[in-house]
Amino acid sequence: MGDKCAECGEPAELKCSACKLVSYCGKEHQKKDWKNHKAVCRPFEILEDPVLGKCLVATRDIKPGDIVMAEYPLVYGPRPHMVEEGPVPCPGCCRLIIAEGSPRCEGCDFPICHPGCEGLRDMDRHGHECMILGLRDVKAINGLHDFYRQDALLTLRCLLLQNRHPKKFEQIMGMMEHMDRRGKNTEVYKDIDSRIADYLIDNFFAPMKILEGRTGKQALHDISRETIHKICGVIDVNGLEVNMDAEVSALYPTAYLMEHNCLPNTTHIFDKNGYKITVKAALPINTGEHISTMYTHCLWGTQARREHLRETKYFDCKCVRCSDPTELGSYLSALKCIGTDDEPCGGTQLPLDPTNDETQWTCDKCPVKLTNAEVSYLVNGIGEEVDNVQLSNPTVRELESLLNKMLTFLHPNHYHVYSVKHSLIQLYGYQQGYTPSQITDDCLTRKAMMCRELMDITRKIDPGNARLPLYSGVILHELYLANWILIKRKWDLGIKTKVKSMVTMFEECDMSLKEAKEVLKNESTTPAGEKLINLVETASKDFKKFLERNKIDIAALVVKEKEKAKEKEELANGN
Numbered sequence: 262m263g264d265k266c267a268e269c270g271e272p273a274e275l276k277c278s279a280c281k282l283v284s285y286c287g288k289e290h291q292k293k294d295w296k297n298h299k300a301v302c303r304p305f306e307i308l309e310d311p312v313l314g315k316c317l318v319a320t321r322d323i324k325p326g327d328i329v330m331a332e333y334p335l336v337y338g339p340r341p342h343m344v345e346e347g348p349v350p351c352p353g354c355c356r357l358i359i360a361e362g363s364p365r366c367e368g369c370d371f372p373i374c375h376p377g378c379e380g381l382r383d384m385d386r387h388g389h390e391c392m393i394l395g396l397r398d399v400k401a402i403n404g405l406h407d408f409y410r411q412d413a414l415l416t417l418r419c420l421l422l423q424n425r426h427p428k429k430f431e432q433i434m435g436m437m438e439h440m441d442r443r444g445k446n447t448e449v450y451k452d453i454d455s456r457i458a459d460y461l462i463d464n465f466f467a468p469m470k471i472l473e474g475r476t477g478k479q480a481l482h483d484i485s486r487e488t489i490h491k492i493c494g495v496i497d498v499n500g501l502e503v504n505m506d507a508e509v510s511a512l513y514p515t516a517y518l519m520e521h522n523c524l525p526n527t528t529h530i531f532d533k534n535g536y537k538i539t540v541k542a543a544l545p546i547n548t549g550e551h552i553s554t555m556y557t558h559c560l561w562g563t564q565a566r567r568e569h570l571r572e573t574k575y576f577d578c579k580c581v582r583c584s585d586p587t588e589l590g591s592y593l594s595a596l597k598c599i600g601t602d603d604e605p606c607g608g609t610q611l612p613l614d615p616t617n618d619e620t621q622w623t624c625d626k627c628p629v630k631l632t633n634a635e636v637s638y639l640v641n642g643i644g645e646e647v648d649n650v651q652l653s654n655p656t657v658r659e660l661e662s663l664l665n666k667m668l669t670f671l672h673p674n675h676y677h678v679y680s681v682k683h684s685l686i687q688l689y690g691y692q693q694g695y696t697p698s699q700i701t702d703d704c705l706t707r708k709a710m711m712c713r714e715l716m717d718i719t720r721k722i723d724p725g726n727a728r729l730p731l732y733s734g735v736i737l738h739e740l741y742l743a744n745w746i747l748i749k750r751k752w753d754l755g756i757k758t759k760v761k762s763m764v765t766m767f768e769e770c771d772m773s774l775k776e777a778k779e780v781l782k783n784e785s786t787t788p789a790g791e792k793l794i795n796l797v798e799t800a801s802k803d804f805k806k807f808l809e810r811n812k813i814d815i816a817a818l819v820v821k822e823k824e825k826a827k828e829k830e831e832l833a834n835g836n
């Protein structure tokens with residue numbers, strides 16, 4: 262039967278060019294229906310690109326904040342990463358639990374959070390897989406991590422779709438998995454083979470086969486080693502990590518088609534209920550532009566990002582950020598030049614062609630050149646030291662001394678420096694010796710300066726708040742606090758709003774709280790986001806009360822300061 266017009270029901274040949282989901286008898290009825298249709302019409306089409314494969318291209322202009330798509334996952338489950346010790350996800354709800362001593366699932370004996378966990382009986386979560394996992398007739402008391410392997414469950418859930426949701430299975434099997442790069446001699450093949458394929462086949466599919474032989478009924482049609490490898494590849498290449506209260510990976514029917522860009526134009530949030538994804542535009546997306554997300558870490562330098570993408574997603578990123586030696590003016594990978602003859606020249610070392618792994622690094626002040634390998638060696642060495650110090654619960658002094666050492670070799674905006682500064686701003690004002698009553702004015706001024714420097718970098722690499730809203734939220738809240746403590750101190754000393762520096766601090770407090778609210782507006786679905794939003798709300802209330810109690814009108818003070826500055830300037834010019 263042919264398509265029918267969505268407006269009048271008559272035979273229709275014209276399809277909506279954006280979503281291709283509804284048809285019309287003619288242009289007139291399409292126009293008439295637009296009011297209703299635009300709420301559900303997708304603002305993109307799926308195109309095929311020789312380099313990217315399938316990709317999403319905007320069919321109309323999309324404004325920041327507009328919803329690009331919203332959909333439920335085809336399948337989700339515990340993250341497919343091996344956990345050798347520490348907490349593991351409950352197979353029912355994926356929340357982290359300590360396996361030793363936790364209750365066990367009645368059906369399969371896997372460690373669970375609670376016998377009443379809803380996901381245990383849900384057939385789209387643990388319910389179905391439990392029947393297969395229960396076929397192993399042995400229970401473990403010790404060595405739980407090796408015996409009950411949650412990292413294999415998502416692959417099993419994909420395999421089980423064959424029976425209950427064959428269309429979803431077909432869609433997953435149609436996704437890109439780069440098997441050409443995951444051949445038998447590769448490390449990834451060997452890892453998947455022993456960790457997932459052997460585990461599932463030996464422990465569960467072998468007894469399943471015996472049962473099938475006895476009953477004459479086939480439980481699962483395709484459980485071949487090749488299919489297991491293919492599914493693991495699909496999960497690695499297309500799975501999205503859901504960063505909420507649980508350790509979940511999910512495959513989505515359309516969202517997986519978003520290509521990578523180190524300057525992504527969308528952001529996404531997940532719904533706690535069923536992990537529905539909502540993708541929103543973070544930057545303006547014009548008709549014909551590709552819709553993108555970011556597959557790697559926004560706060561890594563170009564070398565690290567490109568290496569990560571090559572190893573995990575099998576492509577060479579050539580985006581605008583990767584191609585720019587300054588990374589959009591952020592200098593996130595730049596080094597300080599050590600100069601010649603032990604004399605630092607004060608110059609900055611940048612790669613000539615960051616998308617070439619053999620590129621040379623050159624100084625903007627002196628003839629010193631470095632190879633990419635030398636830079637990698639230096640940056641990785643410093644990175645290891647930063648990781649070790651960060652993991653050791655460092656004091657302010659330890660971090661400050663590390664920072665000073667790093668600044669001999671790294672540009673003040675380098676991403677390792679960013680990470681240490683981001684930790685420091687969260688210790689100034691909190692750690693013993695630096696509490697609000699102990700911290701010196703100088704230290705608070707330094708904290709505020711670091712916050713400004715960090716925000717300056719963050720705005721450059723993530724102008725749409727697509728990836729770093731929590732980082733920005735923390736920085737802006739700490740910037741407010743640094744100003745706030747200084748204001749209260751000076752206020753108590755009688756230095757009130759007549760002083761220009763006080764007005765500037767009031768203005769910065771006000772602006773940082775407003776910006777923090779704006780950057781955090783989509784973050785209420787994560788525990789960290791929720792906590793930060795509450796802190797900003799409380800700070801805003803305290804600040805507002807203070808302003809009201811002391812009858813302070815920031816806008817009026819700013820105008821007054823401007824007038825004073827103008828008068829001064831006129832006086833200086835002799836007018």
Ligand SMILES: C[S@@+](CC[C@H](N)C(=O)[O-])C[C@H]1O[C@@H](n2cnc3c(N)ncnc32)[C@H](O)[C@@H]1O
Nearest residue numbers: 312313314315437498499517518520521574576
């Ligand atoms: C999650 S899939 C995206 C959908 C995929 N294009 C397809 O046709 O199914 C990720 C894969 O898409 C390709 N891809 C995504 N972004 C890319 C980019 N910026 N440059 C080159 N290839 C990219 C890579 O092959 C990558 O492994």
